[in-house]
Amino acid sequence: MVGNRDRTESRLRQIVEDCLRRSLRPDQALPSDDVDWIASDLLDSMGHVDVLLSIERAAGLTDFFSRVESAPPTTTQKVLAALQDAVKQETPSRQPQARRLQGGLSASAEITGWGFIVGAQRVEAASVEREFSLPTGTIRERAGIECVARASGDQSELSLATAAANAALERADVDAGDLDWLLAASETSVGFPSLGSLVHSRLLLRDSCGVLDLGGACVGLLNALAIARSLLTSGVARHILVVTSDVHSQYLLPGRVAGEFGGLFGDGASAFILCRTREGSDSPRYRLGEFQFGCAGTFSSALAIRPNPDGTMMLKFEGDALARAAVNRLEKIVSDLEVQSGHRRQDANSFATHQPNPRLVEMLARQSGVPPDKFPVVAKVYGNLGCSTCGVALCMALGTQDAKVPAERGPIFMAAVGPGMLWGGGVVF
Missing domain, CATH: 3.40.47.10 (Thiolase/Chalcone synthase)
Incomplete structure (x- = not known):
């Protein structure tokens, strides 16, 4: 992550090109600045989300592309312009602590x-x-x-x-x-x-x-x-x-x-x-630590569903915007849980998180800097199970823990986001 003084035009270009290059095949060259990444089939929409998330993290602009009023940029030229505008307008702000x-x-x-x-x-x-x-x-x-x-x-x-x-x-x-x-x-x-x-x-x-x-x-x-x-x-x-x-x-x-x-x-x-x-017992079971909850209301309109009178379902589903917001929020929950609980993500046995789809789990693993195999395989083989996704993942994580002696067990980080961008997290240790 870079600071304000490091966000020169050349540094921002380097960030964009590095993040884009990691998502391209080895035989693919970087596109010209005005080439649309999606229209040219260089990236699909989920790959586009992954690149924007990587750019946000590297530039230290969390949730930036989720906050822009227009559609997220899909060319190097437009991404750079948006980043440069953000650097000019950015002012220090206090981040509210999670309840x-x-x-x-x-x-x-x-x-x-x-x-x-x-x-x-x-x-x-x-x-x-x-x-x-x-x-x-x-x-x-x-x-x-x-x-x-x-x-x-x-x-x-x-x-x-x-x-x-x-x-x-x-x-x-x-x-x-x-x-x-x-x-x-x-x-x-x-x-x-x-x-x-x-x-x-x-x-x-x-x-x-x-x-x-x-x-x-x-x-x-x-x-x-x-x-x-x-x-x-x-x-x-x-x-x-x-x-x-x-x-x-x-x-x-x-x-x-x-x-x-x-x-x-x-x-x-x-x-x-x-x-x-x-308190103080030497029980070998799994203790619940403190929880944190919140709601990022600015994303409340990205997903809405309700029945229509004719039996169909009214659905508003801004998948790419939700994906960016969800991965950013889940990673932030993990970071806040580290501070709150005193447990490091590197020491975690598992991450029992919500899994909207497996591609987002892969993105979250990269953004969080943890091995993908620490996320129990749920959505890949069962689909999104709603409120049971996190539950099934936690069951799998506890099963893995139970096979170990107490001294070899690590904490389990729990994190989830839901419609309206409700979110919550906790640790089992």
């Missing part, structure tokens, strides 16, 4: 059990592209998704959530009758009774076990874990079940929504048992 949800009282909250399940059907990317009449490679090559998991005819949000919950209870060796709270998150369960109350009934939980259904879409799991941590550390509860479950395939159908969006999603559920433990 933290604190709860470190005389007890801690630990994850003692976990489980996940995905839809029983596997649909290859090529089949998804044919269903939505998309150009070949739209899902597999551009998004990086090999196949999506879809619920079978006898699977629903309830059945998936129940299966994941039973797996978590068994791993934790906790009886369902001992649960004090059930926290549920879903972006597709929209009827009544709510998902939480249905899971409560299916598991035959006691009447005094509270139920709380949460929103937040892709940030839903982190919302639930943060609330569970507060309930446990304050002494209100001893055992809490957190579940996430989404069945996108019942809504995001060909003819109802654009395939560039609907074709990315799969179906799945995750569940976690959290227990209260005395």
